[in-house]
Amino acid sequence: DAGVTQSPTHLIKTRGQHVTLRCSPISGHKSVSWYQQVLGQGPQFIFQYYEKEERGRGNFPDRFSARQFPNYSSELNVNALLLGDSALYLCASSSDRWDTGELFFGEGSRLTVL
Amino acid sequence: QQQVKQSPQSLIVQKGGISIINCAYENTAFDYFPWYQQFPGKGPALLIAIRPDVSEKKEGRFTISFNKSAKQFSLHIMDSQPGDSATYFCAARRNEKLTFGTGTRLTIIP
Numbered sequence: 001d002a003g004v005t006q007s008p009t010h011l012i013k014t015r016g017q018h019v020t021l022r023c024s025p026i027s028g029h030k031s032v033s034w035y036q037q038v039l040g041q042g043p044q045f046i047f048q049y050y051e052k053e054e055r056g057r058g059n060f061p062d063r064f065s066a067r068q069f070p071n072y073s074s075e076l077n078v079n080a081l082l083l084g085d086s087a088l089y090l091c092a093s094s095s096d097r098w099d100t101g102e103l104f105f106g107e108g109s110r111l112t113v114l
Numbered sequence: 115q116q117q118v119k120q121s122p123q124s125l126i127v128q129k130g131g132i133s134i135i136n137c138a139y140e141n142t143a144f145d146y147f148p149w150y151q152q153f154p155g156k157g158p159a160l161l162i163a164i165r166p167d168v169s170e171k172k173e174g175r176f177t178i179s180f181n182k183s184a185k186q187f188s189l190h191i192m193d194s195q196p197g198d199s200a201t202y203f204c205a206a207r208r209n210e211k212l213t214f215g216t217g218t219r220l221t222i223i224p
Binding site (some may be wrong): 107 | 163204205215
């Protein structure tokens with residue numbers, strides 16, 4: 001069975017640009033979460049979606065937005081990129097309710113902002 | 115505000131030894147405590163998890179010990195192997211959000 005898949009795996013942007021990251025959850029999983037992992041630190045919660053509705057938002061500016069599609073895949077959008085947005089962006093999916101299921105992570109999209 | 119504190123930052127253990135990583139939390143509303151293993155260039159992989167109504171959980175060489183009154187939990191890796199060399203993260207969940215520790219880089223030497 002395919003795990004959580006993310007694209008692109010690596011990308012380079014310049015300050016001020018916009019980026020869209022994509023995630024496909026494990027088949028049958030209805031919950032998708034996004035985390036930001038800065039080098040040398042633990043992942044930080046950005047968003048959680050369950051059944052296409054936003055269930056939680058972390059302490060990130062409004063430049064960060066996300067959505068979940070009818071097939072449960074998801075996009076994370078970041079506008080007006082800053083150097084500090086350089087990080088590994090992780091998507092995770094869960095089969096059950098957003099507050100009871102185990103989280104399974106993808107391998108991430110590594111964003112470099114120059 | 116760091117709600118989950120993890121130590122040590124790095125750990126070197128001889129092959130066959132016991133690796134111990136500790137975490138402490140502040141928020142008593144956390145209801146699920148997983149440990150993740152992460153290799154370079156990969157996403158975190160769930161290793162083992164525990165709920166606060168259980169004091170210990172063992173899966174193979176991996177054991178979580180949980181002390182609810184002290185708000186602490188730890189990961190023990192028995193018979194540590196070179197393949198266990200990775201970064202380990204503890205985490206705690208409340209509602210939809212996982213809060214991660216800062217990670218422990220574990221190196222197993224021959």
